[in-house]
Amino acid sequence: MPALNRPRTLALCVAGAAILLLNTPPALADGSHNQAPPPPPKKNTSGKTDGNGNLSASAGVVYDKSNNGQGSHAGPIAPQGNWTPPPCWYAPKYTPAQLKAYLEPIWGAESTGYEWDAKQRKHYADGDAKDGDYKDFNKAKTGKGYWWDSYVDDTRIGEPGALACDKPPFWVDKGDPPPADVPQAITPEILSQLAYAEIRVPDTKVTLAPGGATKVNLPTWAWLDKGDFKPVSVTASVPVLNISATTTATPVSLKIEPGTADAELYPASGECAINGDGSIGTPYANGDADKTPPCGLTYLRASGNNGPYKLKATITWKINWTGTGGAGGTLPTGTFGTTQDVTVDEIQAVNR
Known part of the structure; x- marks a missing residue:
């Protein structure tokens, strides 16, 4: 025509x-x-x-968003690089x-x-x-x-x-x-990219322990429960053409940014890999106070009168898709992060 x-x-x-x-x-x-x-x-x-x-x-x-991330704090993934869906x-x-x-x-x-x-x-x-x-x-x-x-x-x-x-x-x-x-005619690959834009992942508020306000020079353990961080997906389709694509986001790592230069990270990169069971880090247990956590940090200075530190936790998500006719592949890795307040107190010494 x-x-x-x-x-x-x-x-x-x-x-x-x-x-x-x-x-x-x-x-x-x-x-x-x-x-x-x-x-x-x-x-x-x-x-x-x-x-x-x-x-x-x-x-x-x-x-179809039935397998998407849920909750008021869920948010969109930010693709790495300059990539955007069409x-x-x-x-x-x-x-x-x-x-x-x-x-x-x-x-x-x-x-x-x-x-x-x-x-x-x-x-x-x-x-x-x-x-x-x-x-x-x-x-x-x-x-x-x-x-x-x-x-x-x-x-x-x-x-x-x-x-x-x-x-x-x-x-x-x-x-x-x-x-x-x-x-720009619709294809399973374009559908996968449109589905990417609709994915929502849960927030990344990590559990920190020991609980309450942490202390200067005391190792703080950080972890994410496996039940909260599992793959999420969105399926996009055009029914009159009988074509579809499912885009899946899978968490692969957690990055911790302490909110101050006065901190030591574990591991030193601040990148905590996901465990085989889908969790990140290891929960704190009694008797672990003097141990080095596999995922966590130690604050070297009290937060003081300037208010709590803003700890940022960012999850990296790997993106894959499958579509009609056996099509499939990868899309740019994305991230989603949130911040949380961490109060750090001085350890009080008692003089006898």
């Missing part, structure tokens, strides 16, 4: 609006006409059909009736100019197939394919990358791949 040449000045004027307006799915799934542009799609949508080949209100990416992608969005219901009110309002509207009408509604155009929005192929269009991560609207998916809606028959000149 030949690409439509949009006027450059118009594209610049409506670039931001295109994300919210031209790339928005119809509000009705039964093919009835909308009288106004529908609301923007939500990221987490059902993506199901009505049994007759009609797409739901949005047939974008569906997320801000936009292409996937099925309209049936013939839905595209008609979406575009005709826009043309009727002449909001994009007569010349542009005329080109659009010729291409989608009044064209000749031998010229690469369509008749009545390809209604004759209802149930045999979908109109694809762009989706934008609603948390990244306005980013330069979000404007990269600027192709007009294009038709793809069921079972056929999208055009080769559409690198």
Whole structure:
């Protein structure tokens, strides 16, 4: 299908609006006409059909988060390096009736100019197939394919990358791949990256012992219970295409930053590897006060009147994915960390 040449000045004027307006799915799934542009799609949508080949209100990416990190303190992983998930992608969005219901009110309002509207009408509604155009929005192929269009991560609207998916809606028959000149067309690999953005991991408040305020020059043991730090995953799918990908984050190490230069770390790097059972460090036991902990630290100076030290605990998470058709691989390692207050007192000596 030949690409439509949009006027450059118009594209610049409506670039931001295109994300919210031209790339928005119809509000009705039964093919009835909308009288106004529908609301923007939500990221987490059902993506199901009505049994007759009609797409739901949005047939974008569906997320299964049942194995995701839970709780009010769970947070997103920060990928290492400059990597980010794609801000936009292409996937099925309209049936013939839905595209008609979406575009005709826009043309009727002449909001994009007569010349542009005329080109659009010729291409989608009044064209000749031998010229690469369509008749009545390809209604004759209802149930045999979908109109694809762009989706934008609603948390990244306005980013330069979000404007990269600027192709007009294009038709793809069921079972056929999208055009080769559409690198952002949805695939299991892209789904794995979108799932990465949805992963949430628990906070990293470590257990410190001996309990209460720690003491200067007294080894402090640090550990994380194995039950709190286990792999989490999110599955992203496009049901109408029968493709999916599951992205899994697995904790591999804990890094401790004491919040002051006046401290000694164990090990010296501050990196505590995960144990075979999924725990990190070793719980403190009576009689361990004078032992060197496998994971922990010793403060060399009291926190004093400036308030407690801000100990930062950061977990490194390894990221893997598997997808439809045996696809799979790794994604950039990520981290998630939190801080906690640690009060350090001087050891009080008693003079006899």
